[in-house]
Ligand SMILES: CC(=O)SCCNC(=O)CCNC(=O)[C@H](O)C(C)(C)COP(=O)(O)OP(=O)(O)OC[C@H]1O[C@@H](n2cnc3c(N)ncnc32)[C@H](O)[C@@H]1OP(=O)(O)O
């Protein structure tokens with residue numbers, strides 16, 4: 001047994017996969033052979049559903065089938081809706097989502113069937129229902145009118161519509177779809193790893209996804225997109241953002257939306273795409289100052305720390321301009337990542353080896369407990 005220990009499993013190869021790979025040198029995110037950014041520019045999120053779950057980009061006919069399969073299972077069981085209504089007003093939306101997915105599991109008749117076909121059908125059901133848990137859960141808790149899915153809309157337009165209650169413009173729809181693609185899969189982040197670890201015990205897709213929700217909630221991972229928006233709003237202007245970032249850095253605080261375990265000091269290609277989207281939206285929404293503020297933040301971090309923005313830095317203001325409530329930024333990320341996580345769980349189930357690593361022990365040895373069980377006499381002796 002090797003006693004080589006790398007904290008945080010940094011640089012450790014923990015899996016073989018044919019799903020995706022971060023080629024940091026080439027600044028490319030490889031998704032089943034394709035460049036993620038090229039996919040985001042040319043195809044739709046539903047194409048990526050075919051690519052990730054079935055291994056190849058779907059034909060036009062298959063794409064229509066995927067769309068109708070998803071639409072045919074839109075809707076939440078009434079008991080799941082009731083559970084969402086019971087969540088307290090102050091609940092974190094990631095906790096609401098975790099609870100909703102967990103509740104949904106027991107309504108899936110194929111829950112414990114780990115065959116590739118059953119897993120794919122469950123993934124399709126999750127892709128239909130997770131966005132609705134996000135939108136419905138938020139509206140239930142904030143006591144807003146509930147918005148049912150509209151099958152006349154595209155997958156992404158419908159998701160945004162269920163959240164905002166307004167049918168998006170074609171530009172908004174296209175940008176939101178691109179954001180879902182860039183959030184859909186990213187090799188082996190903490191959340192997908194968590195899901196694979198859970199799946200490796202032969203546990204089910206829903207359980208693995210619930211674990212991934214808990215992982216993604218943290219601000220070192222998905223939770224950063226919400227933290228970024230709070231920081232931008234707290235600053236309110238370019239100059240004040242500079243002051244805020246500098247004062248945080250002086251206090252040795254982390255600036256959310258910057259840095260990445262794998263990219264380290266190289267750019268995250270997804271952030272560049274979302275920066276373009278922000279530039280476009282800032283014009284259509286007449287909010288050029290938000291774009292300028294973000295660019296200033298990026299420049300300060302590059303000069304002060306040599307760090308680049310990650311996807312969350314530019315996705316946050318994009319979601320803000322799309323009218324998505326800040327509490328839903330991370331849930332939307334999870335809804336999109338449900339796709340990649342499902343692919344990882346399917347791959348794990350298809351070629352499984354239980355995850356069970358070892359530790360480097362740093363605790364005490366050779367201690368002996370007091371003898372409490374024999375008699376009160378011997379216990380007294382020990383005291
Ligand atoms: C979609 C996603 O999930 S992307 C990640 C989203 N998360 C965030 O944006 C949170 C902010 N970022 C971070 O905390 C980190 O960059 C992480 C957690 C993402 C990656 O961290 P790690 O790989 O553990 O990097 P590590 O902690 O070793 O940092 C290396 C150096 O960069 C600094 N650093 C890294 N990120 C940041 C940051 N956001 N702000 C300020 N300094 C930072 C560290 O302080 C450290 O500096 P030092 O060498 O002077 O001590």
Ligand SMILES: O=C([O-])CC(=O)C(=O)O
Nearest residue numbers: 186188189190261310311
């Ligand atoms: O890869 C990571 O560690 C985090 C990340 O960017 C993602 O999950 O999209």
